[in-house]
Amino acid sequence: METQAASDRVVSATEFSLDTIDIISPDHYQKNGYPHAEWTYLRKTRPVFYVDRPRVDPFWAITKAADIKEISVQPRLWLNGPRLAAFPLDEGADGPPPELPLKHLLNMDPPQHGEYRTILSRYFTPRSVRALEPEVANITAKILDDVMDREQCDFVTEISSKVPVAVIAEMLGVPRPDWPTLFRWTNEIIGGGDPEFQRGKDANETFAQARLEMFTYFTNLVEERRKHPTGDVTSIIANAKIDGAPLPALELLSYLLVLVVAGNETTRNATSGGLLALIENPEQFRRLKSDPTLIKSAVEEIVRWTSPVIQFTRTATSDTxxxxxxxxxxxxxxxxxxxxxxxxxxxxxxxxxDIGRNPNPHLAFGIGEHFCLGSNLARLELEVIFRELAKRLERAESAGPLERLRSSFVGGIKHMPIRYKLKPAAAA
Known part of the structure; x- marks a missing residue:
């Protein structure tokens, strides 16, 4: 996550040793935030850089936008499947261990990827998602009302984490009492290498337990939706067919798992990082409060600034x-x-x-074949959240050090204490 301190570090940074430069260690991300100084140096000196470190499966680091675009629009030359992301080996080098596979949109390649994406694509169009706006607004208002009479809170655990998990849970048809469990599973799947969320001896064990519990839960929910179909997303996936056959169990459950995790983690972290950026750039917050028409460009800038997904890998199918x-x-x-x-x-x-930045051709949602399926939903949630904050938040400031997630895959803020004053909804 970007902070003013990190920005200052970029300005002052002049040189790094290519032998020791660190862009992949989870500890580095937890302690320092995003390594923008290091990336800036690589963009200038070695934009295609071979990373070969102890306990790291080697990879080429791609740091320029043009190269990321070029690679992303060639899905047959550059495969997703063999390797989802670059993880240190002691973090479970390629995510889940071999006996705990996942098969979902993020690690599927053509033509299978297109077949599975089509199952839900019409439910995530701008028009379909916009129909959810009243419900997202109600959820957001209720969450802000719950903390309105206080002067201090943890913005992550009490506000930013609650909106996206509520929205995706509603879409999936998960009963309200189960929402906290859903939230816990997403923390353990994404942040299993973080001591706060770890269960068992390491990230793999944490992931395995959370995956097993989530798969068991959704197996039961899928069986119910097959007997009694509804209009929720779980029912749609449970009763979908490809080539005339139902989805295999692994693909079906993996599909639901990635919807839960992606539908929660990225929007939550964009919301937290977005408010942090507005606190650190108060002139931009004043600008948003005085001109509500800036909300869409503000959301795009928040997404660019926070870039919650740090990295994905691709594997070459031929020399290139x-x-x-x-x-x-x-x-x-x-x-x-x-x-x-x-x-x-x-x-x-x-x-x-700059909340008025235009144009803003960021790549935070990816590009090409794997452009984020839920990007329209994420934009809607962020629009609603920051529109309400601009109306109701009279002031906000940091009330203590923020704590970042120990991960080089998703840029997360775990805790962000703030002091604030909120208006009642009616007054806003």
């Missing part, structure tokens, strides 16, 4: 060249989206937080 560098078949590239979203060749003053 990226920016003059030969990459052999079977080698992996790691696409660093936050770096692309600070690319000096794309953005004017990339380290300035």
């Amino acid at each position: 060249v990226v920016r003059g560098q030969k990459i052999r078949a079977g080698e992996s590239v790691c696409l660093f989206y936050p770096s692309a979203n600070r690319d000096e060749d794309v953005f004017d003053q990339p380290f300035k937080f």
Whole structure:
């Protein structure tokens, strides 16, 4: 997550040793936030950089927006399937261990990816998602009302985490009493390497337990929806068919798992990082409060600024060249989206937080075949949340140090204490 301190560090950074530069250690992300200084150096000196470190499966780091675009629009040359992301080996090198597979949109390749994406694509169009706006607004208002009479709270656990998990749970048809459990599972699946969320001896054990519990839960819910179909997303997936046959159990349950995790983690962290950016740039918050028409461009800038998904990998199917560098078949590239979203060749003053930025061709939702299926839903949620905050939040300031997630995959803020004053909804 970007902070003013990180921005200052970028300005002052001049040189790193390519032998020791760190862009993948979860401890580095937890302690320092995003390594923007390091990415800036790599964009200038080694935009296609081979990372070969102890206990890291080697990969080529891609830090320029143009190269990430070029790779992302060639899904047959660059596969998702073999390797989802670049993880240190002691974090469970490639995510889940071999005996705990997942098969979902994020690690599917053509033509299977298109077949599975089509199942829900019409439910995530701008028009379909916009119909959810009244419900998202009601959820947001209720959450703000619950903390209105206080002067201090943890913005993450009491506000930003509650809106997206409520929305995705409603869409899936998960009963309200089960929402906290759903939230816990997402923390353990994404943040299993973080001591706060770890169950068992390591990230893999944490992931395995959360996956097993979530799969068991949704197996029961799917059986119910097959007997008694409804209009919720679980029912749609449970009764979907590809080539005339129901979805296999692994693909079906993996589909639901990734919807829960992606539908919660990214919007939550964009919301937390977005408010942090507004606190650290109060002139931009005043600007948003005085001009509500800026809400859409503000959301795009918040998404660019926070870039919640740090990286995905692609694996070459044949020898190829990226920016003059030969990459052999079977080698992996790691696409660093936050770096692309600070690319000096794309953005004017990339380290300035500007809610009126236009154009804003960020890559926070990806590009090409794997462009985020839920991007319209995420935008809607962020529009509603920040529209309500702009109306009702009279003032806000940090009330203590924030705590970041120990992860080099998703840029998360776990805790962000704030002091604030909220207006009642009627007064706003």
